[in-house]
Amino acid sequence: MTLGEAEMAFLQKSFQEYYAEASSSLQPPKAFDKREFGFIPFRREKSMMRHKGFKSLPDLAAFLVNFTPSDAYYSSAYYERPEAEDMAGKGWLGADLIFDIDSDHIVTSCKTVHDSWKCLDCGLEGWGVEPEKCPRCGRRRIEADKWVCEQCLEAAKRETLKLLSMLEEDFGFSQAKLEVAFSGHRGYHVHVADEAILKFSSEERKEIVDYVSASGLKASLLYPELRRRSTREVDFSAEGWRGRIARAAYSLLLRKGEELKELGLTGKAVRLLEENREKLLRELSAGDAAGIPWKTWERLLQAAASLEAALVDTVVTTDVHRLIRLPGSLHGKTGLKAVLIESRKLPEFNPLTEALAFPEERNVKVKIVKPKPLKLGGAEYKFKAGEIVEVSWSPAVYMIGTGIAVLLKGGLQPSEA
Amino acid sequence: MSGEEPTIIDHARYPFTKQASEKLRQIGFKLEDFRSPEEPPVARARERIEKSAKPLKEVKPPEIFQGSEEYELLSFPLALALAKAVGDSYLWRRLALYEARVARGRLEAEDPGKIVKIAVENFGWKLSFNGKSHPPFRLHFADYLRNASRFREEEWKLVNQRLAGGYVQLTKERVVRLLEEEVKRLIQSRIERAPEVEVPEPLRGLVEELKAFYAGVRKVLSREELGRVRFEAFPPCMASLYFDLSGGRDIPHIGRFTLTAFLINLGMPIEEIVRLYVSVTDFDERMTKYQVEHIAGLVGGKTRYRPLNCGRMKTHGLCPREEELCKRVRSPLAYYRLKVKQLSKAGRPGKT
Numbered sequence: 001m002t003l004g005e006a007e008m009a010f011l012q013k014s015f016q017e018y019y020a021e022a023s024s025s026l027q028p029p030k031a032f033d034k035r036e037f038g039f040i041p042f043r044r045e046k047s048m049m050r051h052k053g054f055k056s057l058p059d060l061a062a063f064l065v066n067f068t069p070s071d072a073y074y075s076s077a078y079y080e081r082p083e084a085e086d087m088a089g090k091g092w093l094g095a096d097l098i099f100d101i102d103s104d105h106i107v108t109s110c111k112t113v114h115d116s117w118k119c120l121d122c123g124l125e126g127w128g129v130e131p132e133k134c135p136r137c138g139r140r141r142i143e144a145d146k147w148v149c150e151q152c153l154e155a156a157k158r159e160t161l162k163l164l165s166m167l168e169e170d171f172g173f174s175q176a177k178l179e180v181a182f183s184g185h186r187g188y189h190v191h192v193a194d195e196a197i198l199k200f201s202s203e204e205r206k207e208i209v210d211y212v213s214a215s216g217l218k219a220s221l222l223y224p225e226l227r228r229r230s231t232r233e234v235d236f237s238a239e240g241w242r243g244r245i246a247r248a249a250y251s252l253l254l255r256k257g258e259e260l261k262e263l264g265l266t267g268k269a270v271r272l273l274e275e276n277r278e279k280l281l282r283e284l285s286a287g288d289a290a291g292i293p294w295k296t297w298e299r300l301l302q303a304a305a306s307l308e309a310a311l312v313d314t315v316v317t318t319d320v321h322r323l324i325r326l327p328g329s330l331h332g333k334t335g336l337k338a339v340l341i342e343s344r345k346l347p348e349f350n351p352l353t354e355a356l357a358f359p360e361e362r363n364v365k366v367k368i369v370k371p372k373p374l375k376l377g378g379a380e381y382k383f384k385a386g387e388i389v390e391v392s393w394s395p396a397v398y399m400i401g402t403g404i405a406v407l408l409k410g411g412l413q414p415s416e417a
Numbered sequence: 418m419s420g421e422e423p424t425i426i427d428h429a430r431y432p433f434t435k436q437a438s439e440k441l442r443q444i445g446f447k448l449e450d451f452r453s454p455e456e457p458p459v460a461r462a463r464e465r466i467e468k469s470a471k472p473l474k475e476v477k478p479p480e481i482f483q484g485s486e487e488y489e490l491l492s493f494p495l496a497l498a499l500a501k502a503v504g505d506s507y508l509w510r511r512l513a514l515y516e517a518r519v520a521r522g523r524l525e526a527e528d529p530g531k532i533v534k535i536a537v538e539n540f541g542w543k544l545s546f547n548g549k550s551h552p553p554f555r556l557h558f559a560d561y562l563r564n565a566s567r568f569r570e571e572e573w574k575l576v577n578q579r580l581a582g583g584y585v586q587l588t589k590e591r592v593v594r595l596l597e598e599e600v601k602r603l604i605q606s607r608i609e610r611a612p613e614v615e616v617p618e619p620l621r622g623l624v625e626e627l628k629a630f631y632a633g634v635r636k637v638l639s640r641e642e643l644g645r646v647r648f649e650a651f652p653p654c655m656a657s658l659y660f661d662l663s664g665g666r667d668i669p670h671i672g673r674f675t676l677t678a679f680l681i682n683l684g685m686p687i688e689e690i691v692r693l694y695v696s697v698t699d700f701d702e703r704m705t706k707y708q709v710e711h712i713a714g715l716v717g718g719k720t721r722y723r724p725l726n727c728g729r730m731k732t733h734g735l736c737p738r739e740e741e742l743c744k745r746v747r748s749p750l751a752y753y754r755l756k757v758k759q760l761s762k763a764g765r766p767g768k769t
Contacts, residue, residue: 169581169582170580170581170582170583171558171580171583172581172582172583172584173583196557196558196559196583197559200559200562201566203566203567204562204563204566206566207562207565207566207574207575207576208562208575210574210575210576211575211576211580214576215576216571216574216576216577217574217576217577218571218572218577221571221572221577222577222579238579239579239580239581239582240578240579240580240581241576241577241580242579
């Protein structure tokens with residue numbers, strides 16, 4: 001999807017006004033002058049401008065107003081010379097630990113409602129997440145049409161909360177070291193700035209990703225006593241994954257038979273669990289899993305791990321030169337603010353009301369070209385294709401940026417603000 | 418007791434520590450003070466270097482006899498200086514590996530307080546011991562990962578540890594194993610960073626001998642362990658992986674995979690490949706055998722794997738340089754076959 005000239009000009013003008021107003025509320029990363037900045041311009045050719053450095057916040061603010069990029073990023077890394085064009089010349093000093101949680105990677109039921117795909121070869125169409133290859137012709141040229149809704153964002157938030165609790169409890173990072181930001185579109189970013197992880201290589205960062213996503217977790221290694229038949233104590237209160245999987249396994253036992261089968265349990269095991277559920281749950285609450293065959297218990301623990309895993313993007317965390325969206329800047333597609341959120345306030349945070357960047361009182365006339373369900377600023381929008389509507393500024397930017405609407409000629413009210 | 422000041426015996430046992438270095442400064446260690454290869458510290462330094470060529474499994478901490486503590490201590494910086502003078506980075510890695518293994522052997526017999534003291538004072542570890550909890554040691558995850566992220570076994574993965582409040586709970590055996598890594602890196606970087614060594618006249622012959630000795634070790638390693646396989650026909654990528662591995666350097670998983678597949682495809686017997694891994698690394702023999710058999714297609718999916726081709730080797734950063742012959746082939750195996758053909762045409766075994 002490419003934007004028309006008028007749409008792009010509208011977005012850029014809107015962003016410019018935002019940056020002129022909001023430059024004082026930009027939330028700059030620490031050690032500002034050691035970071036590399038990158039920008040995507042409002043142009044057809046969306047190649048990134050990299051290797052920029054700024055000495056001060058006013059310099060950056062002035063740049064954002066004058067250049068008005070579609071997207072603004074900064075490096076998770078600290079460099080001696082952020083403006084050097086090659087990595088070797090930059091002088092890497094270390095990097096924050098960052099996590100990217102993107103609802104795109106999380107399976108949610110709403111995807112069958114708002115996502116669809118089309119095979120470019122045979123024309124077959126379907127709802128939901130796109131298949132790797134076309135089920136009819138078997139070819140791989142598949143075009144996906146994706147959308148993000150409140151439910152997707154809630155799913156991303158749940159993953160972020162799981163991640164935060166592990167970072168605080170298991171890794172012992174204090175809240176002061178953690179920063180959470182809405183990404184401006186589909187998910188959240190978590191930044192950890194701590195001396196302990198500053199110099200970590202990709203390998204060490206990979207181990208942390210594997211930890212939070214339970215990748216490579218072996219229940220039998222966390223419970224080495226599992227195979228000793230005499231005792232099978234359940235350590236609900238244990239810290240880290242040992243306790244986490246025990247607690248989650250308990251809740252798994254409350255599930256229906258078919259669901260248990262899906263976890264890889266045998267028919268025999270499921271029957272045993274179902275027939276003795278009351279008794280087993282009672283024994284488990286008392287900390288004893290001896291009534292459950294050890295192989296079944298191991299499977300339950302293992303399945304519990306994948307439920308409790310935080311789904312983060314491995315590549316982002318292990319890349320020590322990564323550029324990440326600048327908090328306080330706007331997302332080029334949605335016009336939503338990449339806002340920083342205090343981690344304890346995340347449960348109540350609603351990006352669809354709290355990340356709006358533009359004043360409500362101005363309206364814009366747009367024509368709907370591709371209707372999608374949209375909820376923004378407390379209002380729900382349901383339109384038909386071809387409809388001409390007048391909406392306030394933030395939803396107008398969102399609709400135009402995501403391509404579900406185009407600007408109606410003369411639809412833009414003159415700005416006096 | 419951990420509170421006590423270390424003695425000369427401690428310095429001799431752990432010559433890489435800060436206190437041992439301080440002691441050496443007090444003694445006034447200078448290479449030019451040694452006049453003959455026969456002097457006990459020099460003879461002992463030579464022994465250290467020679468022993469470092471042995472398979473790791475055979476390394477046992479040598480006994481330190483009463484009265485020889487100072488010689489023992491002096492022989493450590495001497496061995497490092499001689500290794501530097503020999504100039505073979507393969508020897509440097511092996512020596513670091515050997516010394517670290519010796520240290521581990523000794524640390525295993527120490528009381529917890531001593532282990533904590535050495536780790537904290539020399540490596541800045543956040544490590545504590547509490548006899549009442551099980552396992553009893555607590556190590557900060559950053560110190561843990563700096564050393565354990567190189568290990569490939571599942572039981573070393575952070576996700577399979579007990580982690581709480583930033584600390585990993587560990588047994589003594591594991592703490593000591595991680596310390597071995599730290600000691601290895603320390604010694605290796607000490608040799609690498611040392612300024613060029615001016616060898617005094619009386620020791621120059623010894624340096625030449627050690628040079629020849631280590632060149633021999635490399636050859637023997639390649640001949641004995643590779644069996645019928647002709648090392649001189651290895652492409653640069655495989656030769657470099659092979660020497661990194663036998664030199665105790667960590668090679669990434671994909672590198673081990675491709676080297677193994679390469680050796681299997683050359684027809685090297687499984688047992689010999691397993692022996693190669695087990696003799697120079699910490700890999701568990703049973704597990705290694707299983708993995709090698711897997712790559713050979715004897716177990717598991719029954720697919721016999723081939724090593725990566727040149728393009729993928731480059732993608733993974735495993736291609737060190739392109740030689741003339743490399744330009745004519747697209748895979749390490751093709752290079753080997755072509756090179757063997759060339760060598761037999763020349764009618765003589767080539768040189769590495």
